[in-house]
Amino acid sequence: MIPELLPETLPRQAAILLLLAIPIACMSWTVTHEEVFREPREYCKDRSQSARSLTHRKFFYLFTCEYCFSHYVTALVLLVTRFQLLYSGWRGYVLAEFALVYVANVYMSLYNRLRLDIKHENVSIAVEEAQKPE
Template sequence: MSLTAQIVWLFVLAIPIACIAWTITHEEIFREPREYCVRCSREGKTALKRKFFYLFTCEYCFSHYVTIFILVLSGFKLLLPDWRGYILSGFSLVWIANVYMSLYNLVRIDLKKEKLQAKKEEQELEG
């Protein structure tokens, strides 16, 4: 695969990784299981149990496991055609996916801020 194609694959494969990791660790649809995981990660009797449940609450941690799943499905290797290509692609995908999630979070914060400001201005006009 050419270097250009590899870079395109890198940035495209990071999208579903970011989407899956963000959805499971932040969105309302997974709130109840996430709250259970948060409780177990704080109150677990063993360090192993606490760490296992923590990975479902942290988008960075969870993105590593999603990346492994995506690599198994896609067989994507970056720069090198052997196992080292998997290592490079794994860490690169995690990094790009987390950049995507950070950008998404910034956009969400800005949208919430604008919504709150508009609501405040609307209340001031009505009052």
């Protein structure tokens, strides 16, 4: 049985893919890195290292890793938006899941690199100002 292709054009699907990956990356990054979720994240990190059961350790680890967490955020977004990539049905959902996770993680990597560059620049400026004769 040959899977049925979606009637939407490929450029439209690509645009939706790139746009949907933005909130996925934002949600995943915020939960796993930003200060607003620090306490729950520290609790999950502690539980992921100290739980006796492998299942419990892996469950709590999911909330500390942006890559892992992005899979669940993506699944939630797909549930809400019903976005499918290339094919209709379950094949389209599977392709959309992995494509969205990939693009969202590229966005998060770019954001992380940008943050590191900004921090490095701020440190360099502070060192230069500290070395200036008064």
